[in-house]
Amino acid sequence: MKKTLVKENSYYDSVTLMSLSSKVLGVDGVLEAVISMGTEMNKELLRNVGLATDESEAAGNNDLIIAISAADRNSYEEAIRLVEELLGSSRQGRTQGVEKKYRSIDEAVGDIDANVAVISVPGMYAAREARIALENDMHVMLFSDNVEIEDERKLKEMGREKGLLVMGPDCGTASINNIGLCFANEVRKGNIGIVGASGTGMQEIMVQIHRHGGGISQAIGTGGRDLHRDIGGIMMLEGLKALNKDDDTDVIVLVSKPPAEEVEAKMLDEVKDIDKPVVICFLDGEEENEQLADVSFVHTLYDAAITAVKLSGTGGKTDRDAGDPAEKVAEIKETLKKSQKYFRGLYCGGTLCTEALSIARDSFNSIKSNVAERGQEMLEDIHNYTGNVLLDLGEDEFTAGRPHPMIDPTLRNMKIVEEAEDGEVGVILLDFVLGYGAHEDPVGKTLESIDKARDIAKSNGRNIAFVAYICGTDMDRQDYGKQRKMLEKNGIIVANSNVEAVNMVIELLN
Amino acid sequence: MGINNIFGRELNILNIGTSKFKEDLELQGQKVVDIDWEPPAGGDIELLNILDRFSSDEKVILANKKAVDIMINAHPILVDVDRALDVIPGMKPNLILHSGPPIQWDRMAGPMKGAIIGALIYEGLAEDEDSAVKLVESGKIEFAPCHEHSAVGPMAGIISPSMPVHVVHNRTYDNYSYCTINEGLGKVLRYGAFSDEVIQRLKWIEKEFAPVLKKALSLVEDGIDIKSLISQAVHMGDECHNRNKAATSLFFREITSYILETGVKMSIIKRILKFIKENEHYFLNLSMPACKAATDAAMGIEHSTIVTTMARNGVEFGIKVSGLGKDKWFTGPANMIEGLMFPGYKEEDANPDIGDSAITETYGIGGFMMGGAPAIVQFVGGTVKDAIEYSEKMYRITTAENNNFSIPTLDFRGSAIGIDLLKVIDTGILPIINTGMAHRTAGIGQVGAGLVTPPMDCFTKAIKEFDEVYGG
Numbered sequence: 006m007k008k009t010l011v012k013e014n015s016y017y018d019s020v021t022l023m024s025l026s027s028k029v030l031g032v033d034g035v036l037e038a039v040i041s042m043g044t045e046m047n048k049e050l051l052r053n054v055g056l057a058t059d060e061s062e063a064a065g066n067n068d069l070i071i072a073i074s075a076a077d078r079n080s081y082e083e084a085i086r087l088v089e090e091l092l093g094s095s096r097q098g099r100t101q102g103v104e105k106k107y108r109s110i111d112e113a114v115g116d117i118d119a120n121v122a123v124i125s126v127p128g129m130y131a132a133r134e135a136r137i138a139l140e141n142d143m144h145v146m147l148f149s150d151n152v153e154i155e156d157e158r159k160l161k162e163m164g165r166e167k168g169l170l171v172m173g174p175d176c177g178t179a180s181i182n183n184i185g186l187c188f189a190n191e192v193r194k195g196n197i198g199i200v201g202a203s204g205t206g207m208q209e210i211m212v213q214i215h216r217h218g219g220g221i222s223q224a225i226g227t228g229g230r231d232l233h234r235d236i237g238g239i240m241m242l243e244g245l246k247a248l249n250k251d252d253d254t255d256v257i258v259l260v261s262k263p264p265a266e267e268v269e270a271k272m273l274d275e276v277k278d279i280d281k282p283v284v285i286c287f288l289d290g291e292e293e294n295e296q297l298a299d300v301s302f303v304h305t306l307y308d309a310a311i312t313a314v315k316l317s318g319t320g321g322k323t324d325r326d327a328g329d330p331a332e333k334v335a336e337i338k339e340t341l342k343k344s345q346k347y348f349r350g351l352y353c354g355g356t357l358c359t360e361a362l363s364i365a366r367d368s369f370n371s372i373k374s375n376v377a378e379r380g381q382e383m384l385e386d387i388h389n390y391t392g393n394v395l396l397d398l399g400e401d402e403f404t405a406g407r408p409h410p411m412i413d414p415t416l417r418n419m420k421i422v423e424e425a426e427d428g429e430v431g432v433i434l435l436d437f438v439l440g441y442g443a444h445e446d447p448v449g450k451t452l453e454s455i456d457k458a459r460d461i462a463k464s465n466g467r468n469i470a471f472v473a474y475i476c477g478t479d480m481d482r483q484d485y486g487k488q489r490k491m492l493e494k495n496g497i498i499v500a501n502s503n504v505e506a507v508n509m510v511i512e513l514l515n
Numbered sequence: 516m517g518i519n520n521i522f523g524r525e526l527n528i529l530n531i532g533t534s535k536f537k538e539d540l541e542l543q544g545q546k547v548v549d550i551d552w553e554p555p556a557g558g559d560i561e562l563l564n565i566l567d568r569f570s571s572d573e574k575v576i577l578a579n580k581k582a583v584d585i586m587i588n589a590h591p592i593l594v595d596v597d598r599a600l601d602v603i604p605g606m607k608p609n610l611i612l613h614s615g616p617p618i619q620w621d622r623m624a625g626p627m628k629g630a631i632i633g634a635l636i637y638e639g640l641a642e643d644e645d646s647a648v649k650l651v652e653s654g655k656i657e658f659a660p661c662h663e664h665s666a667v668g669p670m671a672g673i674i675s676p677s678m679p680v681h682v683v684h685n686r687t688y689d690n691y692s693y694c695t696i697n698e699g700l701g702k703v704l705r706y707g708a709f710s711d712e713v714i715q716r717l718k719w720i721e722k723e724f725a726p727v728l729k730k731a732l733s734l735v736e737d738g739i740d741i742k743s744l745i746s747q748a749v750h751m752g753d754e755c756h757n758r759n760k761a762a763t764s765l766f767f768r769e770i771t772s773y774i775l776e777t778g779v780k781m782s783i784i785k786r787i788l789k790f791i792k793e794n795e796h797y798f799l800n801l802s803m804p805a806c807k808a809a810t811d812a813a814m815g816i817e818h819s820t821i822v823t824t825m826a827r828n829g830v831e832f833g834i835k836v837s838g839l840g841k842d843k844w845f846t847g848p849a850n851m852i853e854g855l856m857f858p859g860y861k862e863e864d865a866n867p868d869i870g871d872s873a874i875t876e877t878y879g880i881g882g883f884m885m886g887g888a889p890a891i892v893q894f895v896g897g898t899v900k901d902a903i904e905y906s907e908k909m910y911r912i913t914t915a916e917n918n919n920f921s922i923p924t925l926d927f928r929g930s931a932i933g934i935d936l937l938k939v940i941d942t943g944i945l946p947i948i949n950t951g952m953a954h955r956t957a958g959i960g961q962v963g964a965g966l967v968t969p970p971m972d973c974f975t976k977a978i979k980e981f982d983e984v985y986g987g
Contacts, residue, residue, distance in 0.1 A: 014557075016552075016553040016554060016558075018532055018533045018534075018552075019533070021533065021534070042558075065557070065558060065559075066554055066557075066558030066559070067553070067554055067557050067558040106551050107548065107549075107550050107551060108550065108551050108552070108553070108911070108942065109550065109552075109555075109942070110529060110531065110550060112911070113529055113548055113550060114529070117527055117529075117546075117548055118527050119527045119528065119529045119548065120521060120524065120526060120527050120528075121521070121526050121527065121528045121529070122528070122529045122530075122531060123528060123529070123530045123531065123532070123536050123537075123540070124531045124532055125530075125531070125532025125533045125536060126531055126532045126552055126554075127554070129560060130554055130555065130558075130563070133555070133563065133567065134531050134552075138529070138531075140571075143529065144518075144521050148532065148536070149532070167517075168517020168518055168520065169517070169518065170518055170521065181521060181522075181526065182521075182522065182523060182524070182526065184526055184540070184543050184545055185539070185543065186536070186540070187536055187539075222522075223522060243517075243518060244518070246518075247517065247518035247519050247522070250519050251519060251522055253522070253523070412535075441539035441540075441542070441543070442535070442536065442539055482542065
């Protein structure tokens with residue numbers, strides 16, 4: 006049975022609702038479940054899955070829609086019970102306890118001397134909250150996406166004026182005073198400061214710095230559009246200047262996709278005035294013609310990390326994990342059939358996916374990806390494709406109404422099983438991101454799907470090679486060692502960096 | 516130093532959005548305060564854009580300060596009792612004033628129709644219900660809101676030309692306001708009753724009560740200071756809308772010696788004192804015009820988003836906003852009151868919200884001071900904790916605190932005053948009004964009491980109009 010309920014004036018944040026949707030999907034007999042606020046985007050989603058009703062069409066942004074399609078009445082009711090139970094408990098959580106409740110930033114700042122606001126409300130409201138936070142002299146971590154670029158510019162100009170950080174919009178990662186905001190790994194404290202326009206890119210650099218014995222002073226996120234022409238790199242430049250003045254920072258790393266030309270010029274101009282060594286990582290960029298003293302240009306996250314560690318004078322020990330993966334790679338390579346010519350990279354981390362593309366490109370005739378920016382590499386249809394494909398499953402086209410695969414691996418798990426049906430696929434490449442914000446046991450939650458994929462391949466007389474990279478450190482709360490062991494025990498090749506993982510894929514298929 | 520200020524400093528974090536980020540920050544030993552966030556303005560982007568245009572507009576902030584200062588500095592004094600026709604501006608022999616925003620006879624609520632029939636009989640313009648209705652239908656009688664004639668009236672709020680009215684003078688701004696004499700509870704005109712008993716009482720008020728009170732007031736040098744009486748009464752458990760016990764007693768104490776001084780016959784004096792003493796709501800018809808005098812003075816201040824009127828006619832709720840002029844109403848359908856029914860009555864007996872008494876909330880007393888009036892709480896069906904929460908919540912939609920009226924249970928915090936249209940839209944919090952419930956059918960009287968709010972419609976219409984006027 007199909008049924009769509011609307012509860013008026015019941016606001017829940019999207020992360021709560023998305024994790025709820027995925028739990029409801031897990032109920033036996035539930036075919037489709039969309040539990041969301043009545044925004045235009047969500048209503049479109051409902052239409053697409055055939056669960057829209059007149060009532061849901063009339064729902065507003067502040068109305069909760071519970072749309073469930075189930076095989077029979079019992080499973081529908083079971084699902085509804087679960088929804089009510091989970092929503093009920095979170096509502097209760099909001100009212101219990103002696104803690105004073107605040108309904109707005111204005112209300113709270115008077116009572117507590119807040120200096121940082123972490124904002125993750127829906128995009129259309131986010132700029133407003135950020136502005137209020139800035140008006141109240143708070144640094145802003147703006148996780149929300151779908152913020153108008155004009156609003157972003159205004160916010161950043163205001164931040165620059167007031168000497169406040171505006172990290173975002175669409176900023177997933179930052180580490181201020183070694184406190185991880187949103188998605189961040191626990192890493193050693195040190196003398197390398199990072200300003201980055203990419204979330205998982207910063208995570209990978211931090212992780213690799215840690216693995217090579219270095220440490221982090223500050224990691225300032227700017228959001229992906231900071232180096233866009235319309236923003237002009239305001240936060241990148243402000244962050245750079247701040248790190249230059251910071252006594253605890255000796256080396257500065259800047260990371261982003263290649264910026265607009267005039268923005269790059271402005272940036273390099275600013276870099277000339279910096280008296281500390283600077284590592285610039287324009288990910289997947291062209292070779293630089295420019296030669297600047299004390300500036301190193303690199304093009305992968307990995308190179309950014311090791312160059313910075315070298316410059317910081319703190320490196321030396323590389324905590325490579327024991328065992329020689331090359332042997333394992335050779336061993337598994339033997340089991341692949343000749344017809345299994347292709348690999349599929351299923352990424353949670355967008356920047357990791359871009360880095361993979363930049364490395365793998367030279368070794369294959371053709372790779373398609375939804376993060377590609379060069380015409381011939383662009384993937385036309387994210388559901389129908391053949392050949393070598395790199396997917397960033399965190400892109401909007403996959404996550405609309407579903408939790409980001411870093412928070413909940415369900416979305417990627419489905420994809421893993423799907424890829425196994427393709428007889429031409431020899432290797433599946435996976436990233437696992439640990440740290441704050443990420444799922445508490447990403448490997449554990451994925452193994453079952455890997456098994457399923459292998460069963461499918463096996464029943465067709467094939468074997469599929471799995472290569473994985475865990476973007477995490479021994480300090481992360483998910484227990485890196487345990488995550489790694491689980492993979493290895495299940496015959497999955499584990500690399501020590503994203504770059505290494507991609508090189509293994511190349512080795513397996515060439 | 517700018518950004519570097521945060522380096523090395525302890526982070527005090529506000530989390531606005533998903534609580535997952537709060538949990539992860541707490542795992543790192545950080546202090547995080549979660550904002551219980553909901554989309555502002557009910558998620559309506561058009562309204563949010565308007566809010567953004569005005570909420571930090573210096574002109575609006577200054578205008579609002581001016582409007583609220585006027586309200587706070589107002590000093591209403593009871594100076595006289597006189598005939599409506601003689602004192603109320605624009606009053607005419609064939610004009611009847613009613614509560615709330617404008618409304619035509621055929622759309623009026625039961626109690627209001629009943630009270631108009633009663634008033635026409637009282638005026639001698641009709642003999643009975645039938646002839647009264649016929650007269651109205653002939654079109655010879657005109658109707659207008661009390662509020663458009665510097666007056667206010669509880670429930671049906673009917674004022675006809677011969678009725679005596681309290682005359683309240685705002686000493687600071689030299690404007691006047693008017694309100695009838697409260698008839699007491701039970702079968703009374705304001706609930707739409709028009710039996711002989713009701714008409715006789717009105718006649719007695721006109722012929723015997725009003726002249727003596729007028730004479731007594733003429734003996735009081737500076738009039739009776741209503742502002743001061745309200746200040747004292749709110750420290751004695753009144754909120755001067757639904758509970759007027761203390762205020763009526765204080766008024767009784769003030770006026771008695773002057774009534775005695777009038778030198779009229781002791782038998783008359785006895786009746787007059789008994790009438791005031793036995794009517795716990797006598798003071799309502801003084802607190803209402805006092806609030807009206809104060810809020811009227813704050814009307815028409817350009818750029819101000821302060822609400823200066825809230826009133827209902829039993830069908831519609833209407834508000835006025837200072838910056839949008841004294842003649843402009845913004846209306847929406849009146850809500851049903853939620854609370855306790857008197858024994859023998861059911862919810863479907865109740866009429867939607869009616870009366871001008873929400874002028875008390877407009878002035879920051881009544882429902883806004885419920886937290887300081889614990890005795891009223893059970894009457895309207897709640898707990899003391901609820902009442903305090905209501906009072907505290909009102910600070911979120913107002914711009915100032917009125918130290919003239921302080922709330923003992925909130926450590927003598929001044930009452931929330933100056934309802935700001937922008938804040939109502941932003942927070943979605945509506946002003947809280949505690950009020951009586953009238954029976955749907957004319958003449959039955961009060962059937963319960965409870966809490967009610969204006970419909971959000973009034974405010975959304977007003978803010979859109981504000982944007983039309985000042986947005987360009």
